[in-house]
Amino acid sequence: MAKGNINVSVENIFPLIKKFLYSDHEIFLRELISNGTDATSKLKHLIAIGEAKTELGDAKIEISIDKDAKTITIKDQGLGMTADEVEKYINQIAFSGAEEFLDKYKDNEAGIIGHFGLGFYSAFMVAEKVEIITKSFKDAPAAHWTCDGSPEFTLVESDKADRGTEIVLHVAEDSLEFLEESKIGGLLNKYNRFNQVPIKFGTEEINDPEFTPATTKDADGKETTEPHRKITVDNIINNTEPAWTKAPADLSDEDYENFYRELYPMQFEESLFHIHLNVDYPFNLTGILFFPKLSPSMDMQKDKIQLYQNQVFVTDNVEGIVPDFLQMLKGVIDSPDIPLNVSRSGLQADGAVKKISGYITKKVGDKLASLFKKDRADFETKWNDIKVIIEYGMLSEDKFFDKAKKFALYPTVADSYFTFDELIEKTKETQTDKEGNHVILYTSNKEAQHSYIQDATAKGYEVLLLDSPIISHLMQKLEGGDAKIKFSRVDADHVDNLIKKDENVISKLSDDEIATLKPIIEGAVNSKTYTVQLEPMDSASSPFMITVPEFMRRMKEMQASGGGGMMGMGNFPDMYNLVVNTNSPLVSEILNNKDEAAQKGLISQAFDLAKLSQNLLHGEELTNFIKRSYALIK
Numbered sequence: 001m002a003k004g005n006i007n008v009s010v011e012n013i014f015p016l017i018k019k020f021l022y023s024d025h026e027i028f029l030r031e032l033i034s035n036g037t038d039a040t041s042k043l044k045h046l047i048a049i050g051e052a053k054t055e056l057g058d059a060k061i062e063i064s065i066d067k068d069a070k071t072i073t074i075k076d077q078g079l080g081m082t083a084d085e086v087e088k089y090i091n092q093i094a095f096s097g098a099e100e101f102l103d104k105y106k107d108n109e110a111g112i113i114g115h116f117g118l119g120f121y122s123a124f125m126v127a128e129k130v131e132i133i134t135k136s137f138k139d140a141p142a143a144h145w146t147c148d149g150s151p152e153f154t155l156v157e158s159d160k161a162d163r164g165t166e167i168v169l170h171v172a173e174d175s176l177e178f179l180e181e182s183k184i185g186g187l188l189n190k191y192n193r194f195n196q197v198p199i200k201f202g203t204e205e206i207n208d209p210e211f212t213p214a215t216t217k218d219a220d221g222k223e224t225t226e227p228h229r230k231i232t233v234d235n236i237i238n239n240t241e242p243a244w245t246k247a248p249a250d251l252s253d254e255d256y257e258n259f260y261r262e263l264y265p266m267q268f269e270e271s272l273f274h275i276h277l278n279v280d281y282p283f284n285l286t287g288i289l290f291f292p293k294l295s296p297s298m299d300m301q302k303d304k305i306q307l308y309q310n311q312v313f314v315t316d317n318v319e320g321i322v323p324d325f326l327q328m329l330k331g332v333i334d335s336p337d338i339p340l341n342v343s344r345s346g347l348q349a350d351g352a353v354k355k356i357s358g359y360i361t362k363k364v365g366d367k368l369a370s371l372f373k374k375d376r377a378d379f380e381t382k383w384n385d386i387k388v389i390i391e392y393g394m395l396s397e398d399k400f401f402d403k404a405k406k407f408a409l410y411p412t413v414a415d416s417y418f419t420f421d422e423l424i425e426k427t428k429e430t431q432t433d434k435e436g437n438h439v440i441l442y443t444s445n446k447e448a449q450h451s452y453i454q455d456a457t458a459k460g461y462e463v464l465l466l467d468s469p470i471i472s473h474l475m476q477k478l479e480g481g482d483a484k485i486k487f488s489r490v491d492a493d494h495v496d497n498l499i500k501k502d503e504n505v506i507s508k509l510s511d512d513e514i515a516t517l518k519p520i521i522e523g524a525v526n527s528k529t530y531t532v533q534l535e536p537m538d539s540a541s542s543p544f545m546i547t548v549p550e551f552m553r554r555m556k557e558m559q560a561s562g563g564g565g566m567m568g569m570g571n572f573p574d575m576y577n578l579v580v581n582t583n584s585p586l587v588s589e590i591l592n593n594k595d596e597a598a599q600k601g602l603i604s605q606a607f608d609l610a611k612l613s614q615n616l617l618h619g620e621e622l623t624n625f626i627k628r629s630y631a632l633i634k
């Protein structure tokens with residue numbers, strides 16, 4: 001029997017490991033399974049190059065729990081270790097690694113993500129004693145190493161006959177939860193469900209595929225089928241060949257959809273489309289991203305993109321790796337080239353990671369462009385679900401903006417979908433005002449702005465339906481690209497003022513009459529929120545109309561949706577214009593009514609009706625309006 005001291009200066013390793021990585025104890029299992037996976041792959045390689053004269057068999061990794069003995073065992077059929085190798089790889093390498101790790105991170109607990117590279121000694125996060133029983137594929141006796149976390153260990157021969165390594169964890173009193181099957185099952189599902197080597201966790205009963213139950217008929221002709229014969233098989237918890245590891249040419253749309261479901265079993269919507277990522281230079285990355293169907297109940301926090309390294313789950317926080325605007329996508333990215341022992345800011349500064357982020361953006365842009373080209377009608381039906389992601393991308397990445405300009409769509413209230421260039425072409429003649437400004441009209445809500453939309457479409461104008469939360473920022477950007485382009489919401493002014501043409505409408509009222517009328521209306525309206533504006537318009541148009549000036553409103557919206565906008569605008573009160581049509585018969589009547597109370601009543605009624613059509617009449621004002629209206633029809 002050999003006894004010895006591990007060459008480290010820390011007195012007792014495992015309490016230190018526990019202290020520094022308190023929140024992440026669970027990764028011990030992933031680390032030990034990764035070692036077993038490596039040992040299996042290495043052996044496979046040695047067999048392939050003729051250096052190991054043995055059969056790999058159906059090598060798997062077996063996880064078992066013994067509640068009475070309070071142990072968890074991780075057993076692989078990989079290349080194993082000789083006693084000398086245990087001495088070298090565990091005592092010298094693993095533990096000097098432990099020391100270095102602790103040294104590096106003792107003041108920086110929060111800075112570590114992923115915690116890869118922790119390796120074997122992460123076993124001490126949950127175990128008070130660890131045993132390694134291992135037999136090398138080489139012709140050498142098996143070895144049995146034991147350590148209780150102090151720098152002392154024992155190393156003796158073992159009678160283990162089969163090749164491979166067993167790691168036995170004697171679970172510490174404060175970690176007994178890890179002896180629960182459900183706990184280990186949950187961890188296997190989280191970290192290892194796509195592990196490269198099959199993982200056995202217990203057994204399961206299945207119907208024997210070799211057996212066909214016989215059906216017999218009794219005297220009455222009633223049929224009875226005998227019960228299916230059951231057999232017990234290994235419960236393999238992982239899929240060793242997930243879709244992203246295969247070539248796109250070998251996968252059908254159905255395969256991708258099945259993988260989406262495999263990845264997110266609680267997601268019932270289908271995905272809209274997928275993007276298969278596959279690069280090996282200048283960095284290694286594979287993966288599949290899905291555009292999800294947005295549903296109102298969708299929880300953005302759930303079902304996020306998952307980051308893997310060689311089919312082992314690392315994290316679902318891909319901030320810094322995947323561009324912000326694509327974080328709403330779903331799927332998997334697998335790359336061994338993403339450094340995981342650095343802080344988030346270190347990650348963002350890393351050259352390879354920057355390239356990865358740029359590559360993902362480019363692939364997404366290319367895929368969208370090709371879908372648009374291939375089947376535009378289909379692309380249009382998906383637009384509503386994908387627009388926020390695309391618009392956000394256009395705002396945040398100039399390269400993506402240039403690409404997306406060709407396929408980003410602008411739907412109209414009449415359900416036509418234009419690209420920006422098509423829209424400009426279509427409306428150039430009709431929607432250019434006398435100063436040469438090309439005015440694009442839009443609504444944010446078909447119902448609420450119904451009457452304004454009607455007025456605009458009656459003039460032959462196209463009205464876009466733009467309702468995403470960040471659209472004001474995008475309009476600002478599009479206007480910035482061409483000084484003559486102006487976006488205007490349909491209720492920003494009376495339709496004749498939205499796009500001012502040369503035609504002059506004759507005013508029925510004289511300048512004197514207008515000068516008399518204005519203070520009368522202002523007095524009756526008596527509000528700082530509304531600016532009264534008298535305009536000669538079509539006599540059939542509404543007598544009173546409320547408009548929301550474009551500039552103020554948009555600045556407020558932009559500030560509300562984050563960034564942009566003018567500082568402080570968000571706190572400004574809402575401002576409206578009350579446009580009074582001086583050519584309408586009602587307005588003449590107001591002017592000519594000598595009964596002051598009646599005159600005021602007419603103004604209030606018309607003003608309330610205008611508010612009502614903008615959904616601005618509420619509370620006491622609404623109650624008064626209803627009372628007044630009943631009185632009128634009594």
Ligand SMILES: Nc1ncnc2c1ncn2[C@@H]1O[C@H](COP(=O)(O)OP(=O)(O)OP(=O)(O)O)[C@@H](O)[C@H]1O
Pocket residue numbers: 031035036039076078079080081089090093094097116117118119120121165
């Ligand atoms: N199950 C195993 N079978 C064979 N060798 C093993 C096994 N587990 C560990 N080893 C040996 O011990 C060494 C140290 O393991 P450890 O997990 O500390 O580090 P690592 O696997 O080299 O790297 P990482 O820190 O990324 O996990 C390994 O490189 C390997 O040679």
